[in-house]
Amino acid sequence: MTSAALRSRAWKLLEMVTTPLLPSDYLDLVSPLRAGADLRGRIEAVHPETGDAATVVIRPGRAWRGHTAGQYVRVGVDVDGVRLWRAYSITSPTHRQDGRITITVKAIPDGKVSNHLVRRAKPGTLVQLDHPAGDFVLPRDKPAKVLYLTAGSGITPVMGMLRDIEFDDVVMVHSAPRPQDVIFRDELHDLVADEKMRLTEVHTDTDGMLDIARLDELVPDWAERETWACGPAGLLDAAEGHWTGHAIRERLHTERFRPGIVVAGDGGEVTFSATGKTVDANGATPLLDIGEEAGVLMPSGCRMGICFGCVTPLKAGAVRDLRTGEITEAEPGVLIQTCVSAAAGPCDIER
């Protein structure tokens, strides 16, 4: 018997010992970061960067496969007891000796996860991780000239790149409201002092928003540069227009922050994606009724919110709890009780 087969036999036997739980349920008690465990990480330190941004040092579990500079990782954090998932760019270089990774988080107003990580997260806390993803990365072959165009926390993936690979000719244009809001400012200025980079800071509180037309003046040879841009949608839209206008769109790589914020309204178009039906729903009728009327096979039980027999994944959009008025937004893994939830805008129910 091969050793793999032997191991799976042994594992089966162990499962018989621990049923109805799994052996991993017990192993997680002592070693949550071991090889073979679900991918998690442990927060080891939180370093403030600016007034509202901090770098979180995470020791990933053994299952971590490493990342490519510029990629992001989805992190599942328990905030007030509720597990919420957000994506953050990895700001540490890929060759960090101690195997730790860092994410740098800017607290956004009303941002549950970002405020928690910046202000409340404690070393020792476990977080859930996904494998790193994203194609906002550097190419295999080194470009001769590079431009990084960033704004606000758009600097985070680029910082991961800057720390990872040195290029011969790098220019960065970065905008932030005020000098003290520039994340990694000291490190950036060190790079400038060491002549590893040229930097233009735009302070929008005094200079106004960066007008993409000013690029000619700030970086005269911008069109010759391979460019990575990350920041708010306005900046990226302008950049894409500008590069396209000069017919060099392929030299621009962009990464967008969270696409569209969900606006919770009253009712909306409901898609039952497993069945492929779409119907209009008002904001007062339970989705269970909406689905049944549309001929979708909906699981149900008490129809009054107590049995949890109707829970169904919410894939997109938002719903309102008819009892409390609470809004639930779609996120991977979010389940809703269809008998007491109504559409709060367009949504996608996996039935």
Next chain:
Amino acid sequence: MTAIDPTAHLTSEQIEELGRELDAIRDEVIADRGEKDAAYIRRVVSAQRRLELVSRGVLLFSMFPPAWLLGTAGLSVAKIMDNMEIGHNVLHGQWDWMRDPKIHSTTWEWDHVSPSEQWKHSHNELHHTYTNVIGKDNDLGYGIMRVDEDQKWHPFHLGQPLWNLINACFFEYGIAAYDLELGKNLHKRRRRTPEFRARARAVGRKIRKQVLKDYVIHPLLSGPSFLPTLAATFTANLVRNIWSHSVIMCGHFPEGVQVFERRSINGETRGQWYLRQMMGSANISGSRAMHFMTGNLSHQIEHHLFPDLPSNRYAEVAVKVRALFEKYELEYVTGPLPTQVFSAWRKVVRLSLPNKKPRVETPGGQQELVAL
């Protein structure tokens, strides 16, 4: 169906007002639910796992009597924790709000021969929706007992104290059979439906795994302690079964708890539903340890009003709920465990015999008395 309707003094406006006050209690807990509650359930889950691990470890040496005693006691408590404070409550969705797939009603499996999925259907959907409605809530007597004077007596009922005792000892199997609706499905034709057969197979699989673990694998691991370990796991299962049976009997059987007639729930309002839960459940008073070991089902009344609130909050909710009982002049049935168990058993025995006095038909239709 009881001689005197204890809610007769309430107007329908009052009942709706009562419903609103209960909703407010629920909203308050939900608004305040958070990190501390999550930490609580995680702590309980991890304590249960550690206790089970250590107890089973000790049982490896159960040929030594002190080890046997210690291991058996530990395993009994671990099994009770698994079924009561954790399993029952997780499967109610009480912790779904945490969005932790590891502590979630859709993924949880418990140390019990009834698979979670089936139990959730018969318990969460049927029992909790139709609490104490004769003919709809089969938890009333688990389909084998007479639980109310108005039910027709049959010589079969003479044996019900014995059935109840046997059911207590093998409670988990009773529940599995009950979840399968075995009684109803014993006719050949029904037994052949693919749906029933799939469910029966699921129960069979679960029983096989549970039995294999408790009565074969762990005793084998104990080597020379094979027989003592076998006896220990059997004892732990017995203790767990009798304990949960007792707790559950106390929830709906003691004297003073109302049962309802089928027609009485037609067009029931939210307030009326709440009132039925209040009159159909009974509590157990006692220490914090007692509440913990019953999975907070000692707060059965609060649990029936708010089955999806985290169990660790029932104690504080109970204070407010009890004040509402007083305000609306309703009887809050509660008492220490021995009293409640005795009361429930006395009822089982009493109803095993035909009614002493013939039923008095009150004018106006007794059947409608609890049609709120």
